[in-house]
Structure formats: C-alpha cells, structure tokens
Amino acid sequence: QVQLVESGGGLVQAGGSLRLSCAASGRTFSNYAMGWFRQAPGKEREFAAGISWSGGTTSYADSVKGRFTISRDNAKNTVYLQMNSLKPEDTAVYYCAAVTATRWTPWVSEYDYWGQGTQVTVSS
Numbered sequence: 001q002v003q004l005v006e007s008g009g010g011l012v013q014a015g016g017s018l019r020l021s022c023a024a025s026g027r028t029f030s031n032y033a034m035g036w037f038r039q040a041p042g043k044e045r046e047f048a049a050g051i052s053w054s055g056g057t058t059s060y061a062d063s064v065k066g067r068f069t070i071s072r073d074n075a076k077n078t079v080y081l082q083m084n085s086l087k088p089e090d091t092a093v094y095y096c097a098a099v100t101a102t103r104w105t106p107w108v109s110e111y112d113y114w115g116q117g118t119q120v121t122v123s124s
Helices: none
Strands: 002-007 010-013 018-024 035-041 048-050 058-060 068-073 078-083 092-097 116-121
Touching: 002 035, 018 035, 018 092, 018 116, 035 068, 035 078, 048 068, 048 078, 058 068, 078 092
Parallel strands: 010 116
Antiparallel strands: 002 018, 018 078, 035 048, 035 092, 048 058, 068 078, 092 116
C-alpha cells in the first residue's frame, strides 16, 4: 500500500502561482511513476502531468504545458507540481496518483493509488 497526501492548494488570483506537494508513505516511492490529475465541478477527472519513476521523463496536458512543472524528490518521497500563470479554468481539485510502472500513463483507471485531493481556486 502507498498513502498519498496532497498539500499546497488554495485561492490565488489569475496570473499567480501555487506549488502543490504530494507526500508518499508506505512502499518504496521510487517504484512508482506519478501523475497529477485534476477534476473541475461537473467534469471528469483529467490528466495534467506525469513523471517517470526516476524523474527523468515528464509529460503534460496541452492545457498546462509551458505553465506547470512536475518534479519529484525520491529522497523525500514527494512529488511536486509548480503551477505558474494560473487561469480561472485551472480551478479544480488536484489529485496525485501512483502507478506501479516506470512510466506515467494519462489514464485514470491505470493508477493504483490516489490521494484525497487539494482544492485550487483561481479568481479572475
């Protein structure tokens, strides 16, 4: 089992920045690729960013590319999502997730573990 706990969400004005953190405990963190997903009210959960087990490879949804940066620190069992130039349409609950693989996947159903989520609200 892996337990994931997100933090760092909040209310920010458009154009601002937030840094989300996801702390993992349980099994060896470096065994898992990680993803950040988000879910806006009335919408399906969607992939935002993914990172390989080593941190050497990352991927982003087109909607966040160039504004968000995913990273991980395996020594601290933590994955981060730096979000810059935030827009009102980025408002959502953000979830981190772990998949037992070396590489991320954009598909919700393929992730093995999920955090409880952290709310990000961007005001215009």
